[in-house]
Amino acid sequence: MTFNTTLDSIKTYEAGKPIELVVREYGIAPDQIVKLASNENPFGCSPKVKEAVRSIIDNMALYPDDSMLKLKTALAAKYGIDPKELVIGAGSDQVIEFAVHAKAHPGAKVLMNSVTFAMYEIYAKQVGAQIVRTASRVHDMDEFYALYTEHKPQIIFLCTPNNPTGDAIDADAMLSFIGKIDSDTLVIVDGAYMEYARFKNPAKAVEPRDLIARFDNVLFLGTFSKAYGLGGMRVGYGISRAxxxxxLYKVRPPFNITTLSLEAASVALEDEAFVTECIADNFREMKRYEAFAAHKGIDIIESYTNFVTLSLPEEKNSSKIAQELLKKGMIVRDLSSYGLNAIRVTVGTAAQNDRFFELTNSLL
Incomplete structure (x- = not known):
C-alpha cells in the first residue's frame, strides 16, 4: 500500500516510556519505578480537580459542551482577554497542528530553533513545508532575524522556555524581534512552561494579553499538562486575535476535548495556590540537581522549567546512561535523537530525586 509521500521524511514522535512498558520489559514492580521523563507535575493535580471530576462521572454518555464556555470564561478571566481570542486543543500540540494546517502549504518555510519541540517539524512536514533551523542551541534573536530576512518563512516558532533544553528568551528581546516581523508571518510563542519561567524570573515572562495587544500575527500557546498536573487530561489552548x-476553528474537529477534561481544567484554574506551591517546590529541588551537576563536573543548562538537561562528557554516552537507569526502574529522557549527548530529567519529589541521585552517582 502506498501513502502520502510527505510521510517519507517524517520521523515518528517518540514519547517518554510509560511505566507500564517498563514493568513488562524489565519485570520491575510498578511501585519501584520512578518516571522522570515527561515533565509531569510529580504532585499531580489539585485535590479540588479530583473531586470535581468524580462529581460529573455520570455525564460521560453525553457529548461535551463544544462551546467550552466554562473553560474559556475562566481562561479569559485569568489572562484579561476576550473568550473569542481563545481556541482549546487536546494538548497545546493540537493547537500547533491547527496553526500549521491553517497557515502553511507545500513549499512554505517554517523557522525554528536548532533544538526544540519535535512536533513543530512533524506538523510542518505533514503539509509539505520546508524546515529552516538556527545553528545555535539556545534561541538567539539576532540569528532568528537573519534567517527570517533570508528565508521569509510563513511560520516562526519560538519555544520559551524551550523544550528539551530548559532555557528561556528574555521577554524584551522577543518583543523587539516580533516587532520587526511582517504581519503576514505567523509567530507562534510556545509557553507550555511559562508558569515556571514567570515564577523564577519576571524578565522571562511573556504575557499573552500584551502580545496580542501589540501584534496581530502572534499565537501564544499554553497547557494544563505541566504546572497544573493534568497531562492525562490533554488540555491546551491558544491565545490570539479573533x-x-x-x-484555527476551521481545522478544529468537533468535540475535541472530553467533558471530564474540560471540567478538570476549569477547576484547576480555581486553585492557583496549589500550582504555586508545586512550582516553588520544583525550584527548591532543582538546586539539588545543580549541586549534583557541579559535584560531578557536568554541564547543566540553566532551566526555567520543571526539568533539567544534563550535558554529558564525551566518555559518557547518554543513550547508554538512560538505558542503564531504565533497567533500574528510573525513566529519564535520552536526548541523542536531538543531536545532544544529554539526558533530560524531570524534577520530581524529594524522594524521587533522592532515587535519581542514588542510581546515577555511580554512572556519571
Whole structure:
C-alpha cells in the first residue's frame, strides 16, 4: 500500500516510556519505578480537580459542551482577554497542528530553533513545508532575524522556555524581534512552561494579553499538562486575535476535548495556590540537581522549567546512561535523537530525586 509521500521524511514522535512498558520489559514492580521523563507535575493535580471530576462521572454518555464556555470564561478571566481570542486543543500540540494546517502549504518555510519541540517539524512536514533551523542551541534573536530576512518563512516558532533544553528568551528581546516581523508571518510563542519561567524570573515572562495587544500575527500557546498536573487530561489552548482564532476553528474537529477534561481544567484554574506551591517546590529541588551537576563536573543548562538537561562528557554516552537507569526502574529522557549527548530529567519529589541521585552517582 502506498501513502502520502510527505510521510517519507517524517520521523515518528517518540514519547517518554510509560511505566507500564517498563514493568513488562524489565519485570520491575510498578511501585519501584520512578518516571522522570515527561515533565509531569510529580504532585499531580489539585485535590479540588479530583473531586470535581468524580462529581460529573455520570455525564460521560453525553457529548461535551463544544462551546467550552466554562473553560474559556475562566481562561479569559485569568489572562484579561476576550473568550473569542481563545481556541482549546487536546494538548497545546493540537493547537500547533491547527496553526500549521491553517497557515502553511507545500513549499512554505517554517523557522525554528536548532533544538526544540519535535512536533513543530512533524506538523510542518505533514503539509509539505520546508524546515529552516538556527545553528545555535539556545534561541538567539539576532540569528532568528537573519534567517527570517533570508528565508521569509510563513511560520516562526519560538519555544520559551524551550523544550528539551530548559532555557528561556528574555521577554524584551522577543518583543523587539516580533516587532520587526511582517504581519503576514505567523509567530507562534510556545509557553507550555511559562508558569515556571514567570515564577523564577519576571524578565522571562511573556504575557499573552500584551502580545496580542501589540501584534496581530502572534499565537501564544499554553497547557494544563505541566504546572497544573493534568497531562492525562490533554488540555491546551491558544491565545490570539479573533481573525487567527477563527481560522484555527476551521481545522478544529468537533468535540475535541472530553467533558471530564474540560471540567478538570476549569477547576484547576480555581486553585492557583496549589500550582504555586508545586512550582516553588520544583525550584527548591532543582538546586539539588545543580549541586549534583557541579559535584560531578557536568554541564547543566540553566532551566526555567520543571526539568533539567544534563550535558554529558564525551566518555559518557547518554543513550547508554538512560538505558542503564531504565533497567533500574528510573525513566529519564535520552536526548541523542536531538543531536545532544544529554539526558533530560524531570524534577520530581524529594524522594524521587533522592532515587535519581542514588542510581546515577555511580554512572556519571
Amino acid at each position: 481573525p487567527i482564532i477563527e481560522a
